[in-house]
Amino acid sequence: MTPDTAPPLIEVEQARLRFGAVKALDGATLHIRPGECVGLVGHNGAGKSTIVNVINGALTPDEGTLRAEGAPVERYGIKAAHALGVRCVFQELSLCPNLTVIENTRIVHRELGSGRGLGWRSTARRIIERSLDEIFPGHGIDSRATVGSLSIAQRQMAEIAMAFSDAGAPPRLVILDEPTSSLDATLAGQLLAQVRRFVDAGGSVIFISHILHEILSTSDRVVVMKDGNVVAERPAGGFTADSLFEAMGSVAKPENAAQARRDLSSAPVLLEQRGRGLPFRAHRGELVGLTGLSGHGQTEMLLELYRQRSGDWLPLRDPAVAFVAGDRRVNGIFHLWSILENFAVASLGDLTRRGLVNDSAVADKGDGWKRRIEIRTQDMNNPILSLSGGNQQKVLFARALATRAPVVLMDDPMRGVDVGTKREVYQILREEAAGERTFVWYSTETEEVCLCDRVYVFREGEIVAELVGEEINEANILAASFQGEAA
Numbered sequence: 001m002t003p004d005t006a007p008p009l010i011e012v013e014q015a016r017l018r019f020g021a022v023k024a025l026d027g028a029t030l031h032i033r034p035g036e037c038v039g040l041v042g043h044n045g046a047g048k049s050t051i052v053n054v055i056n057g058a059l060t061p062d063e064g065t066l067r068a069e070g071a072p073v074e075r076y077g078i079k080a081a082h083a084l085g086v087r088c089v090f091q092e093l094s095l096c097p098n099l100t101v102i103e104n105t106r107i108v109h110r111e112l113g114s115g116r117g118l119g120w121r122s123t124a125r126r127i128i129e130r131s132l133d134e135i136f137p138g139h140g141i142d143s144r145a146t147v148g149s150l151s152i153a154q155r156q157m158a159e160i161a162m163a164f165s166d167a168g169a170p171p172r173l174v175i176l177d178e179p180t181s182s183l184d185a186t187l188a189g190q191l192l193a194q195v196r197r198f199v200d201a202g203g204s205v206i207f208i209s210h211i212l213h214e215i216l217s218t219s220d221r222v223v224v225m226k227d228g229n230v231v232a233e234r235p236a237g238g239f240t241a242d243s244l245f246e247a248m249g250s251v252a253k254p255e256n257a258a259q260a261r262r263d264l265s266s267a268p269v270l271l272e273q274r275g276r277g278l279p280f281r282a283h284r285g286e287l288v289g290l291t292g293l294s295g296h297g298q299t300e301m302l303l304e305l306y307r308q309r310s311g312d313w314l315p316l317r318d319p320a321v322a323f324v325a326g327d328r329r330v331n332g333i334f335h336l337w338s339i340l341e342n343f344a345v346a347s348l349g350d351l352t353r354r355g356l357v358n359d360s361a362v363a364d365k366g367d368g369w370k371r372r373i374e375i376r377t378q379d380m381n382n383p384i385l386s387l388s389g390g391n392q393q394k395v396l397f398a399r400a401l402a403t404r405a406p407v408v409l410m411d412d413p414m415r416g417v418d419v420g421t422k423r424e425v426y427q428i429l430r431e432e433a434a435g436e437r438t439f440v441w442y443s444t445e446t447e448e449v450c451l452c453d454r455v456y457v458f459r460e461g462e463i464v465a466e467l468v469g470e471e472i473n474e475a476n477i478l479a480a481s482f483q484g485e486a487a
């Protein structure tokens with residue numbers, strides 16, 4: 001049976017779901033057939049995570065119907081979804097950090113049995129190691145390590161490997177919610193190849209990503225969501241990156257990196273660092289990119305630069321440096337605070353008079369940035385966790401940019417940000433750089449790195465190449481990232 005004639009594995013019809021006043025789903029319909037990869041795209045807050053959480057059994061729609069293999073489903077939940085073969089890799093990594101990879105595998109696969117005896121440990125170990133080896137050969141992950149000790153990319157790999165692993169109840173539909181957001185190009189390529197293998201063998205995948213070329217090259221069908229509804233749906237071949245971008249309702253023009261790049265080698269040097277291979281420097285007003293395979297020392301250098309320039313933990317009126325954290329759940333957001341409090345915390349020095357926070361100045365500043373960076377919320381006093389993942393990331397951006405710090409360090413900051421907003425944020429970075437602010441930007445997306453004025457490529461903890469102006473392109477970055485490895 002071809003994907004077109006097979007009955008859908010799962011059908012969500014006319015689903016409506018509200019969170020208070022927010023219509024997260026507003027009549028959305030989505031069918032998933034066996035043997036197909038469905039690319040799901042849309043702006044931040046469009047409802048993508050919400051609809052996959054309905055399919056995953058974590059959320060029950062207020063209205064609408066659900067059918068599994070053609071039959072209406074009355075009582076659906078996480079257990080029923082698991083029994084149907086639905087597996088999910090969440091956007092916010094959801095493994096237990098204090099348990100090992102093996103123990104987390106046991107949690108995902110209830111069928112591995114009870115905690116009594118040690119039998120399940122060796123089975124779980126075999127299952128997860130086989131899956132990791134198949135999908136990410138040479139991954140270097142010790143399955144006995146606690147998840148909290150792994151890098152964000154390794155956690156993402158472990159979670160992906162768990163979703164595709166078979167402990168007796170094989171996966172039939174794997175939902176990947178922004179699975180490549182922390183993976184470099186090589187790891188992302190390995191995952192996309194796994195998606196195609198799984199689909200070609202009859203499995204189904206829902207693939208959510210803001211990286212349009214990944215969606216177009218990997219999906220059979222693309223579904224576009226906007227404001228809680230499906231607004232376009234075509235075979236992947238029926239879209240180009242531009243038409244997909246338009247269908248999402250985005251308007252920002254694509255940036256012309258070559259035109260925007262500036263030669264600032266004669267401007268004063270603001271940051272300098274030695275001892276990590278080639279010397280690093282960043283000039284005033286420069287956009288400096290850090291790249292190379294993920295986990296090769298880029299974040300460590302950003303942290304070193306931050307420690308050098310930040311005196312202590314007190315918010316200063318004139319901070320020398322601001323930081324946009326990459327792992328937003330672990331060290332970016334304050335989970336129990338409102339959106340406004342999360343935004344304002346780095347600018348309190350500016351927003352305080354005689355030791356008291358000026359609430360109306362905080363609210364004004366928050367409203368200004370809400371509009372400038374389009375944070376999708378009705379009220380900045382809502383809890384931060386009420387925002388979609390991409391919108392939380394925008395708050396972290398706004399937090400750093402709203403300070404007066406002349407240097408902003410960014411650790412893969414566009415993770416989960418939709419493509420329209422990325423372009424807008426890039427324009428904001430350019431405006432701010434023209435005002436002589438310096439940005440050091442680590443990114444796992446080569447396309448983003450190519451927007452910078454100067455780029456440093458990292459390998460094994462050291463800077464192995466410096467690229468400026470016309471030298472900045474994907475081929476040079478890849479060559480430097482792998483130099484000497486082919487031999």
Ligand SMILES: Nc1ncnc2c1ncn2[C@@H]1O[C@H](COP(=O)(O)OP(=O)(O)OP(=O)(O)O)[C@@H](O)[C@H]1O
Pocket residue numbers: 019020022023024042043044045046047048049050051091376385386387388389390391416418
């Ligand atoms: N627990 C919640 N409480 C309140 N509002 C919520 C909650 N979860 C989601 N929302 C809202 O529902 C809407 C849809 O969010 P959803 O996470 O589905 O968007 P998304 O398309 O996945 O976005 P992103 O690309 O940023 O991940 C958003 O407006 C979001 O703020």
